[in-house]
Amino acid sequence: MTRKIPQIICALFGMTLFLLYFSQHPTARNLNLTILNDYFQIIFAFTLLVGVVSFVKVNLKAFERGEDRSYHLVSVIGVFIMPLLAIIWGIKGDSPFMWVFENIQVPMQATVFALLAFFVASASFRGFRARSVQATILLAAALIMLLSRSTIGDMIADQIPQIADWIRNYPSMAARRAILIGIGLGSLTTSLRVMVGIERTWLGGDK
Amino acid sequence: MDAGTVIAGILTLAILTFLYRDNPVYKLAESLLIGVSIGYFLVINWSNTIMDLMFVPLFTQGKLMLIIPLILGLLMFGRFNRKTTVLSRIPIAVLIGSGAGVAIPAMLDARTLQQMSATVTPILAPDGLPNISELVVMAGVITTLIYFYFSREHRGWWGKSATMGTYFLMIFFGTTFAYTVMSRMSTFIGRMEFLLSDFLKLTQ
Numbered sequence: 579m580t581r582k583i584p585q586i587i588c589a590l591f592g593m594t595l596f597l598l599y600f601s602q603h604p605t606a607r608n609l610n611l612t613i614l615n616d617y618f619q620i621i622f623a624f625t626l627l628v629g630v631v632s633f634v635k636v637n638l639k640a641f642e643r644g645e646d647r648s649y650h651l652v653s654v655i656g657v658f659i660m661p662l663l664a665i666i667w668g669i670k671g672d673s674p675f676m677w678v679f680e681n682i683q684v685p686m687q688a689t690v691f692a693l694l695a696f697f698v699a700s701a702s703f704r705g706f707r708a709r710s711v712q713a714t715i716l717l718a719a720a721l722i723m724l725l726s727r728s729t730i731g732d733m734i735a736d737q738i739p740q741i742a743d744w745i746r747n748y749p750s751m752a753a754r755r756a757i758l759i760g761i762g763l764g765s766l767t768t769s770l771r772v773m774v775g776i777e778r779t780w781l782g783g784d785k
Numbered sequence: 786m787d788a789g790t791v792i793a794g795i796l797t798l799a800i801l802t803f804l805y806r807d808n809p810v811y812k813l814a815e816s817l818l819i820g821v822s823i824g825y826f827l828v829i830n831w832s833n834t835i836m837d838l839m840f841v842p843l844f845t846q847g848k849l850m851l852i853i854p855l856i857l858g859l860l861m862f863g864r865f866n867r868k869t870t871v872l873s874r875i876p877i878a879v880l881i882g883s884g885a886g887v888a889i890p891a892m893l894d895a896r897t898l899q900q901m902s903a904t905v906t907p908i909l910a911p912d913g914l915p916n917i918s919e920l921v922v923m924a925g926v927i928t929t930l931i932y933f934y935f936s937r938e939h940r941g942w943w944g945k946s947a948t949m950g951t952y953f954l955m956i957f958f959g960t961t962f963a964y965t966v967m968s969r970m971s972t973f974i975g976r977m978e979f980l981l982s983d984f985l986k987l988t989q
Contacts, residue, residue: 584874588882595886613883616838617854621876623834624858630827631865649816656820657827664828679825681789682796685979686818689800692976695969696804702962712955719959720966727967746960748918752925753957755900756950759926760933762896769885769892780881781874 585775592773630657719745786986794984797976900926925953 591613598610634657637650663675670676708714725731726742771777799814839855842848857879863872904926910916931943932950939947982988 580871580874584878587875588878588885591879591882592886595883596889599887599890612850614887616851617857618880618883619834620839620851620854621858621861621880623830623839624861624876625880626826626830627858628861628864630823631862633823646812649812652813652816653820653823656817656822657824660821660824661828661831664832669828669832675828677789678821681793683818683821683825685793685976686796686800686814687822688972689797689976690815690818692969692973693800693803695966695973698962698966698969702966712951715952715955716959716962719956720963721959723960723963724966727963744918745956748921749925749953749956750960752904752922753929753950753953755904755922756926756929756933756953757957758896758900759930762892762900765888765892765896769888772881772885773889780877 581778581781584781585778589773589775592769596773633657719750786984790983794980797980797984801976924949929953 595610595613598606598613601607601610634654637654641647641650641654660675660678663673663678667673667675702720706713706717706720708717722738722742722745725734726739731738731742768777772780796814796817799810800818802808803811839851843851843855857876860872860876863869904923906916906919906922908916908920908923928946928950930950932939932947932954934947937943978988
């Protein structure tokens with residue numbers, strides 16, 4: 579019963595939303611928007627809260643066990659300091675909350691993002707060896723694309739940007755389109771399996 | 786130099802120490818980033834969604850129907866107790882079911898039908914000559930789809946078509962890779978510019 583009821587709810591909501599998608603009646607459109615925009619977002623917001631509580635619990639447990647205490651403590655302080663600043667001074671543009679966001683979170687996030695440049699570069703040294711036709715094509719496409727977006731590309735040949743644009747708009751677009759068609763068909767079958775109750779992994783392992 | 790720039794500079798350097806190897810300074814900065822990011826999204830989530838979309842309309846505008854997502858949201862907290870964990874399946878069922886119901890027509894339309902109709906274009910240009918570029922797109926889509934079709938063995942002409950599909954895929958991966966490299970590099974240049982000019986004042 580603990581699995582049957584969620585399955586029935588899932589099928590009911592699935593069928594309702596599926597049918598509402600095709601209806602042009604104002605009530606149906608309004609209901610569709612309400613469920614998708616408001617209900618969805620609110621439930622998602624609560625799932626995020628559940629995630630935060632879980633994160634704090636896991637870190638506090640690790641702190642109690644004495645594993646890498648300072649790191650766990652810093653993480654938990656980070657989680658609590660932001661709401662505290664928001665409660666005391668608000669979240670307007672010149673508030674301490676935004677100051678922390680602009681001077682701590684943004685620079686670190688950008689640097690972590692930038693760090694990946696080095697790992698991408700080292701991965702390309704390993705992956706871009708022209709050992710097969712496929713690897714050679716990969717290398718050539720990436721090289722042309724990189725050259726087209728740098729000054730040196732224009733210096734080598736005027737046609738490089740045009741060739742790069744053609745590659746992006748036609749052969750690359752073709753593969754992208756095929757992948758999208760595959761994603762579409764995959765989502766369609768998975769959604770159908772979920773709605774009719776064949777796919778039940780989302781219920782978890784417990785009885 | 787203001788305190789914000791000093792702190793941002795020190796934290797940027799702390800993250801960059803990972804280029805040498807994993808170390809306590811990096812781990813500390815990483816933990817701080819994780820904590821602060823979660824705290825930030827918690828506040829924004831609370832302010833923009835839970836307050837603006839739920840509590841304010843529910844209590845000031847009297848939109849009583851919002852009790853439904855409120856109850857469903859609260860049921861999510863059932864996960865923290867073994868006895869009540871089954872309750873959390875109800876909001877998950879609503880999310881999964883609604884998502885599946887919307888995905889069928891939306892995905893079929895946007896990801897499949899529209900992509901197919903965009904692929905089927907006139908193969909002759911206005912001057913009567915074959916439109917090579919459109920033929921390339923058509924061949925690319927068909928051969929790539931053949932590559933992803935695993936219910937038939939990739940042998941003979943079918944196998945050759947699948948191999949052709951991998952060439953198109955490699956072009957796509959190559960272009961995507963190049964764009965990723967460029968975006969990461971431009972972010973890295975931005976960070977270096979900040980460090981050298983704003984933080985260390987070595988350049989103007």
